[in-house]
Amino acid sequence: MMPHLTPLEGRVVENILGRKNFDETTALKSVADDAGVSEAMIVKIAKKLGFSGFKDFRTGLVDYHNLPTAELHQELSPDDTGMEIAQKVFRTSIHALEETLSILDPEAFERAADLIFAAHQRDFYGIGGSAQIARDVAHKFLRIGVRASVFDDAHMMLMSASLLGEGDVAIGFSHSGATNAVIEPLELARQRGARTIVLTNYATSPIAQFADVVLCSTAVGSPLLGENAAARIAQLLICDAIFVAVAQRDLLAAERNLAATRNAVTLKRRSP
Incomplete structure (x- = not known):
């Protein structure tokens, strides 16, 4: 959905995805304040992404982060060894195959x-x-x-x-x-x-x-x-x-x- 969001909406989503402390207790106001937008904007974006509202979006994101494959999309680091690079690249593709089949x-x-x-x-x-x-x-x-x-x-x-x-x-x-x-x-x-x-x-x-x-x-x-x-x-x-x-x-x-x-x-x- 990212290509179909406005630049502002995209920045808000990136901000949410980048939060390390996002869980079921994360408040709507906290998310809105961090992203620099209104609470209504957060709810609007959640619905545009196909969720019923912020709580539904939050639950989905928390469940996703709890999956064993959630770390597969980590970007490559200059400190990665050759094997770590291979593992990240392979696992990203494995994840894509699993999600595509689903x-x-x-x-x-x-x-x-x-x-x-x-x-x-x-x-x-x-x-x-x-x-x-x-x-x-x-x-x-x-x-x-x-x-x-x-x-x-x-x-x-x-x-x-x-x-x-x-x-x-x-x-x-x-x-x-x-x-x-x-x-x-x-x-x-x-x-x-x-x-x-x-x-x-x-x-x-x-x-x-x-x-x-x-x-x-x-x-x-x-x-x-x-x-x-x-x-x-x-x-x-x-x-x-x-x-x-x-x-x-x-x-x-x-x-x-x-x-x-x-x-x-x-x-x-x-x-x-």
């Missing part, structure tokens, strides 16, 4: 697999790191004979979308969900009658309004590792699961094509 919408997952399986044409759109996820997914699908095209150029994406129609599917990969280069072709594809699927970290991001199906990762950004470091791994796992679900819809064909594509590259591997 919010995964079963109906959206099944519908995405159905649309991809039945589509005549499958076009994937992504920029930067999201394009790498799109390529990884397209590679997996090719192994089982499910062909997909990947576009990472703004003009090429729009050209692709303009040729889609009913029976086709366009999939947009965008961590922020606010990348115009991906939103615009997805909107055009939908206008042309194609079905649209979105993979993002924010369910309420702008790109979601142009999607028939929204699949969400959930990962806290890190100033050092980057905004989507852990989310990238979570999104790859979502795609891996969809790949298996699509293969399951025609297992015999998937196994036959998997054997064919594996045999095709066998000669490219050096013998022991």
Whole structure:
């Protein structure tokens, strides 16, 4: 939700998250005074974040801090050893996977697999790191004979979308969900009658309004590792699961094509 808060609201939330003495006895007035805003503002922000009020928000935050994984999002320190760095990075990703699985919408997952399986044409759109996820997914699908095209150029994406129609599917990969280069072709594809699927970290991001199906990762950004470091791994796992679900819809064909594509590259591997 952080990208959808105002600068003031964001600063208030950061202030609350940074408190070391936050527990069930923490008073609303204390939180408001520390953040330099009114008590009404704190309640407003809590409701905007999806809680019924301050007490509900406080309970949720206290419960979260009591989880054994709560320390996983600690930022890296100059004093960390190599192993401590590895542990923090790995644990952050593990946490992202656990949280992503917990919010995964079963109906959206099944519908995405159905649309991809039945589509005549499958076009994937992504920029930067999201394009790498799109390529990884397209590679997996090719192994089982499910062909997909990947576009990472703004003009090429729009050209692709303009040729889609009913029976086709366009999939947009965008961590922020606010990348115009991906939103615009997805909107055009939908206008042309194609079905649209979105993979993002924010369910309420702008790109979601142009999607028939929204699949969400959930990962806290890190100033050092980057905004989507852990989310990238979570999104790859979502795609891996969809790949298996699509293969399951025609297992015999998937196994036959998997054997064919594996045999095709066998000669490219050096013998022991």
